[in-house]
Amino acid sequence: MQSDKKNLKRKYQQSARPMGVFLIRNNLNDKVFLGASLSLDGVINRHKFQLQSGLHANRELQADWNTLGSDSFAFEIVDELTPGQTHPRDYRRELEALEILWLERLAPFGERGYNVRKKTRDQILREIAARRLE
Numbered sequence: 703m704q705s706d707k708k709n710l711k712r713k714y715q716q717s718a719r720p721m722g723v724f725l726i727r728n729n730l731n732d733k734v735f736l737g738a739s740l741s742l743d744g745v746i747n748r749h750k751f752q753l754q755s756g757l758h759a760n761r762e763l764q765a766d767w768n769t770l771g772s773d774s775f776a777f778e779i780v781d782e783l784t785p786g787q788t789h790p791r792d793y794r795r796e797l798e799a800l801e802i803l804w805l806e807r808l809a810p811f812g813e814r815g816y817n818v819r820k821k822t823r824d825q826i827l828r829e830i831a832a833r834r835l836e
Contacts, residue, residue, distance in 0.1 A: 722782035
């Protein structure tokens with residue numbers, strides 16, 4: 703019995719999990735929240751839990767969820783990465799690139815979505831430099 707649990711746990715840990723880009727879509731106004739993860743199942747479960755608990759970091763998404771209810775939202779996988787069998791790859795970089803492509807394609811900002819524009823490297827460096835001069 704104990705060894706069966708250990709074997710199942712080991713198989714789960716060694717199995718490839720779906721990774722890629724996902725959306726949380728507001729079905730009433732078509733606004734979306736876009737994200738990427740190395741574990742799509744895990745990140746979708748985390749977002750569902752946070753929204754149901756009223757703890758989601760995105761206040762606008764949380765407010766709409768609270769007002770409209772869970773039935774007004776859909777969780778969608780829009781792009782998946784397939785793990786390579788031949789040699790290890792840096793999936794984090796690939797996911798970042800995929801997320802950027804989908805952010806550019808969908809532009810889920812302002813009236814179109816719940817995402818907040820990420821700062822560019824240059825913007826971050828300028829802010830750091832400005833703080834040092836203060």
